[in-house]
Amino acid sequence: MDRLIFHENLSKIKICFYFCLIISGGFIFRYIFFPFDIPLSLDSLSYFWYGIDLSVTKSFPTTHDLANNLWPTFLSLFFSLTNSENPLDFMFIQRNLSIFFSVMTSIPMYFLAKRFIKKEIALIAPLFFIFEPRIIENSLVGVTEPMFIFFVVSTLALFFSNQKKLILFSFVLAGIFCLVKYEGLIMVISMFSIMFFRFKKEKKDLIYPMSAIGIFLLVIMPMSLVQIDTQGYDGIFSHVGAGANIVSQDVFNVDTEYTKFFPQLGLTTFLKLFGWILIPSYIIFLPIGIFYFFKNRENKKIELIIIGLCAIIPALYAYSRGIADTRYLFVIYPILIIFVLNCIDWLIRKWPRKYNFRIMIIIFLIITSFFFLNFKDENAHNSEVFAIISKNIEGVKVVNDLNLGVSSYFSPAILHNENDFPKTEDSIRKNVLILDIDNYNSIDELLKSEHFIDTYGNHIDEDKRKMTHLIIDNSPMTKGFLKELFENETKYQYITKIYDSKDDGFSYHIKIFEINYEKFNLQN
Numbered sequence: 001m002d003r004l005i006f007h008e009n010l011s012k013i014k015i016c017f018y019f020c021l022i023i024s025g026g027f028i029f030r031y032i033f034f035p036f037d038i039p040l041s042l043d044s045l046s047y048f049w050y051g052i053d054l055s056v057t058k059s060f061p062t063t064h065d066l067a068n069n070l071w072p073t074f075l076s077l078f079f080s081l082t083n084s085e086n087p088l089d090f091m092f093i094q095r096n097l098s099i100f101f102s103v104m105t106s107i108p109m110y111f112l113a114k115r116f117i118k119k120e121i122a123l124i125a126p127l128f129f130i131f132e133p134r135i136i137e138n139s140l141v142g143v144t145e146p147m148f149i150f151f152v153v154s155t156l157a158l159f160f161s162n163q164k165k166l167i168l169f170s171f172v173l174a175g176i177f178c179l180v181k182y183e184g185l186i187m188v189i190s191m192f193s194i195m196f197f198r199f200k201k202e203k204k205d206l207i208y209p210m211s212a213i214g215i216f217l218l219v220i221m222p223m224s225l226v227q228i229d230t231q232g233y234d235g236i237f238s239h240v241g242a243g244a245n246i247v248s249q250d251v252f253n254v255d256t257e258y259t260k261f262f263p264q265l266g267l268t269t270f271l272k273l274f275g276w277i278l279i280p281s282y283i284i285f286l287p288i289g290i291f292y293f294f295k296n297r298e299n300k301k302i303e304l305i306i307i308g309l310c311a312i313i314p315a316l317y318a319y320s321r322g323i324a325d326t327r328y329l330f331v332i333y334p335i336l337i338i339f340v341l342n343c344i345d346w347l348i349r350k351w352p353r354k355y356n357f358r359i360m361i362i363i364f365l366i367i368t369s370f371f372f373l374n375f376k377d378e379n380a381h382n383s384e385v386f387a388i389i390s391k392n393i394e395g396v397k398v399v400n401d402l403n404l405g406v407s408s409y410f411s412p413a414i415l416h417n418e419n420d421f422p423k424t425e426d427s428i429r430k431n432v433l434i435l436d437i438d439n440y441n442s443i444d445e446l447l448k449s450e451h452f453i454d455t456y457g458n459h460i461d462e463d464k465r466k467m468t469h470l471i472i473d474n475s476p477m478t479k480g481f482l483k484e485l486f487e488n489e490t491k492y493q494y495i496t497k498i499y500d501s502k503d504d505g506f507s508y509h510i511k512i513f514e515i516n517y518e519k520f521n522l523q524n
Contacts, residue, residue, distance in 0.1 A: 039412035051075035101146035102139035151177035175219025183314035266320025289343035494519035
């Protein structure tokens with residue numbers, strides 16, 4: 001492959017053949033770890049329901065509090081064409097569309113890299129992106145990042161073009177990625193600033209940055225008006241402005257009781273997670289790559305760094321509010337890849353004949369990615385959890401908060417047991433209420449409590465706070481008094497075990513108990 005692809009004077013046929021190979025490899029790799037029998041949960045389930053409701057009612061929902069609705073609106077187009085009564089079929093479509101955007105990002109990734117490094121080295125860029133294990137994991141979840149990153153990379157590939165028409169068109173794509181995730185607005189603002197700097201010499205050229213602003217606003221306007229009409233906010237400027245308001249208030253707020261923004265926590269979390277996303281593929285190449293990237297200073301390199309720094313501002317904000325999620329950093333992977341390519345270029349120039357670095361890198365990426373994903377693969381465990389919850393969800397109304405891996409499957413389990421799908425979320429049985437039990441040290445204290453809060457810290461209405469079931473596993477994180485019940489099932493006469501996963505041969509051991517308040521009240 002090295003002689004066929006990675007050399008100068010490449011033909012278009014060879015480049016197309018190369019992309020067919022790596023795109024096929026990207027799809028194959030993702031389907032190896034595809035969670036076929038596991039439903040969506042958490043954020044991806046929210047997008048799923050928005051898309052389902054839109055496809056069923058043919059009108060934009062007003063009951064879904066999503067800041068940006070382009071991704072679920074896009075999903076609804078495919079949901080409308082699907083003839084199935086199985087919710088998993090619709091979730092399969094959502095995951096596949098996510099995979100499509102993730103894999104196809106390899107194409108604009110090449111064109112972006114080509115703006116900063118020679119063509120035969122730029123061809124390695126798609127490999128680093130398409131086989132990055134976290135990007136693969138994220139593409140299987142059905143959330144917004146794959147679509148967002150696809151349009152971000154495409155935008156930057158056009159923005160660093162020498163053709164003014166392509167530069168202007170980049171703001172069409174910039175508008176699209178802001179409609180996918182409002183955090184992209186910070187990057188767009190930096191792009192506007194760069195545009196004014198590029199064309200500052202001639203007043204007549206100022207028409208280009210002004211046109212870029214106009215194009216951007218025209219693109220985001222229709223969906224923003226939909227959001228204003230259905231949610232009361234535009235979903236882009238409203239949320240970025242709200243974040244800026246929290247930061248400005250907390251900077252001057254001396255009352256720590258009401259502080260929501262902690263910069264020291266944000267910086268610490270950023271450094272930790274940034275180091276984590278460099279493993280396993282980037283950490284070896286990055287230091288040398290950064291050095292050689294800055295060795296020849298060019299305006300476009302400085303512009304790329306400015307955009308990259310702006311891209312991590314939402315991550316720093318989220319981390320400063322205690323939201324530690326690596327997904328906020330995925331958008332800077334394309335810039336990290338460009339750094340890495342500078343190191344690879346140096347290696348090839350230093351030892352041009354002694355080592356076949358290109359083939360070695362391909363093998364390295366595939367092997368490290370496979371082992372990383374295999375190590376983190378929890379499909380078998382998640383499949384068992386979903387099967388257990390689906391079997392026992394009937395009658396469960398209020399339960400203890402065990403862990404996110406279990407509680408996140410309550411809503412999909414309810415959906416799994418419904419008939420006549422597709423139908424709107426409002427017509428589905430309401431989700432199980434999950435109560436926070438961190439402040440309790442005994443069963444009696446838990447059942448007598450009158451001040452329950454849910455997992456989001458919200459106080460529960462009195463008529464809803466009576467716990468109906470306890471779900472307990474034998475993990476080290478389980479509360480001590482729940483472990484006692486797990487090991488001694490008959491300890492309390494008013495609590496009856498109704499399910500044990502070992503009876504069904506599952507490797508994950510979990511027990512479900514039902515509470516009898518008539519017996520409890522007689523004894524207390």
